[in-house]
Each structure stands twice: as structure tokens, then as C-alpha cells.
Amino acid sequence: MKLLITGHSEFSIGMQSALAMIAGELEDVIIIPFLAEETVDEYRQKVAAEIQMFDQAICFTDLLGGTPFKTCVEFSEEKDQVFVVSGTNLGMLLEGLMMRNSVTDSFEIAETVVQAGKSNITVSYTHLRAHETLRHL
Numbered sequence: 001m002k003l004l005i006t007g008h009s010e011f012s013i014g015m016q017s018a019l020a021m022i023a024g025e026l027e028d029v030i031i032i033p034f035l036a037e038e039t040v041d042e043y044r045q046k047v048a049a050e051i052q053m054f055d056q057a058i059c060f061t062d063l064l065g066g067t068p069f070k071t072c073v074e075f076s077e078e079k080d081q082v083f084v085v086s087g088t089n090l091g092m093l094l095e096g097l098m099m100r101n102s103v104t105d106s107f108e109i110a111e112t113v114v115q116a117g118k119s120n121i122t123v124s125y126t127h128l129r130a131h132e133t134l135r136h137l
Contacts, residue, residue, distance in 0.1 A: 001100045001109070002054045005088065006032040006047065006072065007062030015060070019093050029097070034068050047071050056081040056106045058096055058113065060088040083110035091120030 005012040012031040020026050030050050034043045051057065051072070057079075059072035064086035076082040083106055085092065095116035099109045 001104075001106055002028050002030060002050075002057040003093070003096055003100065004030045004032065004050060004057055004059045004072070005093070006034065006059060006068040007088070008034050008066060008068065009036060011062045015088065015090065015093060018090055019097065022090075022094065023097055026097070028100075032068075040067055040071075043067065044071050044074075047075060051075045051079070051082060054082075055079065058082075058106055058110050059084040060093060060096070060113075061086045062088055081106045083107055085110055085114055085117075087117060089117050089120055092117035 005015050007015075010033055012033045016026065016029065016031045019029070032043075032046050032050060047068075051059075052075075059076065059082065061069040061072055061084060063069060066086075069084060069086050072082075072084040076084050092113040096109055096113045099112060103109050103112075
């Protein structure tokens with residue numbers, strides 16, 4: 001199964017770099033940046049060229065409702081096993097990378113990576129507790 005990372009500017013390049021730093025060499029991970037100098041049509045052509053090459057994929061996008069998200073959704077409607085997630089963070093990518101060779105259902109992976117992404121978003125309560133203590137003094 002392919003993992004496709006896309007987003008505005010160099011989002012996908014940065015995510016790929018961070019993922020490789022943690023996980024090592026990446027196989028079947030495709031990046032498609034949506035660069036400022038590109039038209040939407042040029043970007044669509046890049047996405048189409050990649051998505052048409054495989055039957056199963058998860059497209060990781062940066063922003064719900066943005067051009068990368070909408071473009072991937074458009075192409076996913078043509079394929080049963082291509083799913084699109086938004087709000088991508090490194091925790092989601094790591095989870096997807098670990099699961100893709102052991103789980104064959106791409107929808108199951110997509111659902112699991114969304115939960116992993118949510119669990120990676122938090123507030124440091126240690127700092128909050130220190131702040132609350134100082135406020136009561």
C-alpha cells in the first residue's frame with residue numbers, strides 16, 4: 001500500500017524528512033508538494049499521475065478543505081481503496097508506516113491513523129500546573 005503525503009508549499013517535504021529521520025529508508029512513500037508557483041491544474045496533474053498508478057493508498061494532507069485535500073478527495077472517489085485524511089502530523093505517518101505491511105484494509109489504517117493523530121495532540125499539563133501554582137501565591 002502506498003502512502004502519499006501532500007500539502008501546501010514544502011509541507012510534504014518536511015514530513016518526509018522527519019519521517020525518514022525516525023523510521024529510516026522509506027519505501028512506497030510518495031510526496032507531492034503543492035508549490036506556490038504551480039497552478040491548481042498543474043498540481044492536479046501531478047496528483048493524478050501518482051494516484052492512477054496504484055489501487056490502495058492513503059493520502060495524507062495538511063489542511064481540511066485546502067486544495068491538496070480537495071484534489072485527493074476528487075481522485076479518491078474514483079477508487080474504492082484510496083482514502084484521504086487531513087491535519088496530518090508525524091504520529092499519523094508513523095502509525096500508517098507501521099501498519100501498512102500488516103493490515104490489508106486501507107480504510108482500517110486510515111481510521112487508525114486519524115486516532116493516532118488525535119492522541120498526539122495535547123497540552124503539557126506540567127507547565128499548566130506550574131503556572132497555576134504561581135498564580136495562587
